[in-house]
Amino acid sequence: MRRPTVRALRGALALTAAATVVPLAAPVPAAADSVVIGGTPVSVENHPYAVALSSRTRFGGTRAGQFCGGAVVAPTKVVTAAHCLSKEVLGANGVRDLKVIAGRSQLRSGKGQEVVVRDTWVNPGYSPVTNAGDLAVLTLASALPESYVIGLAGPGDAAYAPGTAAAVFGWGDTSGRGSYAASLRSAPVQVLSDGACERAYPGNSEGEYLGATMLCAGDLRGGHDACQGDSGGPLVAHGRLIGLVSWGSGCGQAESPGVYTRISAFVAPSRNAAPL
Structure with missing residues (x-):
């Protein structure tokens, strides 16, 4: 079984020449040097x-x-x-x-x-x-x-509905094998139901999906996803921010969608104290 990958920087640590920097053990979060799997270059102006x-x-x-x-x-x-x-x-x-x-x-x-x-x-x-x-x-x-x-999608926003077309953005790994790019990319994904995410991540070695603060999106056939180095990047639907790249099992794998921080959990009148 693949272990869950918290999508943080691994490649950039390996690239730096500083001897004091110790590369993160793989797999880790989606944080630094990765490009969106199955994506295409986009302009930050848009x-x-x-x-x-x-x-x-x-x-x-x-x-x-x-x-x-x-x-x-x-x-x-x-x-x-x-x-x-x-x-x-x-x-x-x-x-x-x-x-x-x-x-x-x-x-x-x-x-x-x-x-x-x-x-x-x-x-x-x-x-x-x-x-x-x-x-x-x-x-x-x-x-x-x-x-x-960018505006925030709060609780009950239609952008969270299963089947909604969304896009994830980042500068991360394009292949899942350390093929890093230097240009902003975006990949199309689909918002998935909590049930589909719970089946993908039921709490075993693949990780556990917790819908209260997590959101799941991807392509169940595989091929479109965030990856290493994309952590914290935006997941956007209907022109609003619905999630942030958080973790997943592998990159772009069939039936292993990406897991995102659910923005609505931190938008007032949420009980969370995030200053949003």
């Missing part, structure tokens, strides 16, 4: 809410330090996966150069802007064991344009 998290001191400059994705939900607020800020990803001492790269499709280009992260909030209910509540909020030192902001 999807300005899609941003990259960067730390050159931790991950080197080959891909501008990119290790996770995120989504702009207010001019000074970006949401991402909680596991992107874990010690496993950023190291025991964290990083001092955490930035958000916005307005840039090609990581190695000089377009867009790199904004310093002033503060971070990690959901206190996040469980690194089950991946439940996998959400964090970054506060930026300077504001991004209002046009970058």
Whole structure:
């Protein structure tokens, strides 16, 4: 059986020349150097809410330090996966150069802007064991344009209905075998029912789907999915943010859909204390 993969940075750690950086054991979350499986290149100009998290001191400059994705939900607020800020990803001492790269499709280009992260909030209910509540909020030192902001799909939004067409965005692994790209990509997926997700992840070695804070989406035939390095990246349906890349079993595997943080669990009047 394949072990569940929390989709965080593995490839960027391997790429950096810093001897003090220890590569994460595979499999891990979908955080840093991956590209969406079965996707195609897209322009960030059409999807300005899609941003990259960067730390050159931790991950080197080959891909501008990119290790996770995120989504702009207010001019000074970006949401991402909680596991992107874990010690496993950023190291025991964290990083001092955490930035958000916005307005840039090609990581190695000089377009867009790199904004310093002033503060971070990690959901206190996040469980690194089950991946439940996998959400964090970054506060930026300077504001991004209002046009970058994407709306949030709250409880009861039709965008969560099973069968809804959605798209996932990221700079992660395109093949599941370490084929990393430097350009933003997007893949079409379909929102799946809680029942389908519970059957895929019933709580065995594949992982456990917990619908209260998780959302499932993918292609049951395989071929379209997020992968390593896409963690924290946006899942969008009906023009609204419905999820963030969190974890899954393999990448693009049939009957093993991607699991996302359910945004509606953190939108008022939710009992969660996320500042959204």
